[in-house]
Amino acid sequence: MIILAATPIGNLKDASARLVDALSVAETVAAEDTRVAQRLMAGLGITNRPRLIALHDHNEREKAADLVELARDADLLVLSDAGMPTVSDPGFHLVEAAAAAGVTVTALPGPSAVLTALAVAGMPTDRFTFEGFLPRKPGDRVALLRRLADEQRTMVFFESPNRLAAGLADIASVFGAERRVVVCRELTKLHEEVRRGSAAELAAWAAEGVRGEICVVVAGAPARDADPADALAQVLALVADGVRLKDASAEVADATGLSRRELYQAALAARR
Structure with missing residues (x-):
């Protein structure tokens, strides 16, 4: 089978006992960066030396089929550099291919930067959306934010420290300067920092320079007064398109x- 294993996002003590056990007996490991995997095993005191195969964004599509066939005969342990494979990390195409081929996929749960940031942010957690990394290009970034302008769920993003200030400035511009934002930096690490404020305030703070791994949590848009007639028209339009x-x-x-x-x-x- 294929085993997706969550790895620490910073503090090695967050490694689960199941991860340690799996690494101690694994014969083959597909890792986002084999050097990071080697450092992880050394840090956990694991003496096992499995076969290491690089599995990253640039080769996953071409390697997926071969790895799936390998997993038919022996367990394949899959690691990303931090957190759960497939979550803004390599692994999705491999799992997709495994599901299509009837190969079992399981997971060893563990640390997640998305859930950790959401938990400490102090914003509603009953409904949220994870949007991955904001686009690098300013035009693409603004276009995405405009599509999310009316999103009422809490939003979680990853962001590069080099682009954080620009991203927050765009959030302030599109969502409004007063939209609540929480920047979570270096989660679980020695210099962990959780900074709260308005989008404009945090954009000004980030302009001074920020380092480390970044998660950005943004409050959802406030609910707007809905027009029942417009809502009914939306329902009827969906039904006309074939929706129950x-x-x-x-x-x-x-x-x-x-x-x-x-509405129902x-x-x-209205249909009678």
Whole structure:
């Protein structure tokens, strides 16, 4: 089978007992960076020397099929540099190929920068969206943020320290200068820092220079007063496109904050 193993995002003591056991007996390890994998094993005091195969963004598509075949006969342990493989890290194409080929995929849960940042941010956690890294190019970044301008769920992003100030400035410009933001830096490490403020305040702070691994947590957009007539029109349009009335009512209700039952009943009446 293929075993996706979460690795520490900073503090080696966060390595799970299952990760240590798996590394101690693994015969083959596919790692985002084999040097990082070697340092991890050394830091954990593991003397096992498995076969190491590089699996990164530039070669995953071409290697996926061969690795899946390898995993038919023996376990393949998959590591990213930090956190869970496939989450803004290599592994997705491998898992996709394994699922298509009927090869079992399992995971050894563990540290997650996304969930750690979300937990310490102090923003709603019942519903959230992870958006990965903000685009490098300013135009692409602004375009993405505009698509997210009405997103009411808490949003979590990864960001490079070199682009943090520009990213926060764009968030302030598109979402509004007062939108609440939390920047989580060097989570679980010696110099961990959680800084809270408005988008404009944190953009000014980041302009002075920031180092380390960064997660940015952004408050969702405030709910807007929904027009029931417009919401009903949205439901009917979805139904006309082939969506079940129940599902259409639920989708529009989630987006507008209106009652699912009332939208459903109004749509039924409008169709009679």
